[in-house]
Amino acid sequence: MASAGQRTLLGFDFGTSYIGTAIGQEITGTASQLKAVKAKDGIPNWSDIEKIIKEWQPDLLVIGLPLNMDGTEQPISARARKFANRLTGRFAIKCELQDERLTTADAKAQLFEQGGYRNLQKDNVDCQSAVIILESFMDKGTE
16 A cells, blocks of 8 residues: 555545545545446445446545534434445445535535536536545645
């Protein structure tokens, strides 16, 4: 595994219908959208997740943790934690949780700026949210 600051990170924006994914490099501090993985009541198509992990071979997985504005957990927070635990169990890759408050709003604003309403498809928003989750995780590491 690469050392901190040199790692490849795979980010997830957990949702019950779609899970957005993004890939990031700590050395550049940037992330890019990958694709949204369909989920059924929060359970992803694990073979799609496995393909992404095999292709990108990340050193660390970063999962967005949905929190209320006051920092308390909401019902979906426990499901995101369970998803992180399942990722670690299945793929033996360490997971970190990252506060994802306001990422969807930020993602929509960025996407709208780049391409208007046509750019606001659900999978685009989920993957852009994953980008923001990764970039905020990397920013936190450099503070």
